Amino acid sequence: MYANLATRPQFNSASGENANGGLHGLREVLAPAMQALTIESRDLLQGQKAIEIMHNGSVYRLQNTKLGKLILTK
Structure with a gap:
């Protein structure tokens, strides 16, 4: 699939984001709205x-x- 590992998209397991994508910071914006009632x-x-x-x-x-x-x- 990705013959050259240098071109493979990077994934940030801590945030669940694709580090190469344009959604950087989206989790911080949506997190308060996505929190479940405890x-x-x-x-x-x-x-x-x-x-x-x-x-x-x-x-x-x-x-x-x-x-x-x-x-x-x-």
């Missing part, structure tokens, strides 16, 4: 072992296991 699982579960979540007309079950893992099932 909610503690204890705030969702409120002391319960499981809760039901309605999403697009379907019921999902979020369950806390004995080992402290979360399982989401439909």
Whole structure:
């Protein structure tokens, strides 16, 4: 594919950007808008072992296991 490694596009694994591309700095501009809302699982579960979540007309079950893992099932 790239016979000459010097012409191969450089990839910045830390930022996920192509260092040779024109999108340099785009991540910094979009990052605040792309951040997910963070909610503690204890705030969702409120002391319960499981809760039901309605999403697009379907019921999902979020369950806390004995080992402290979360399982989401439909």
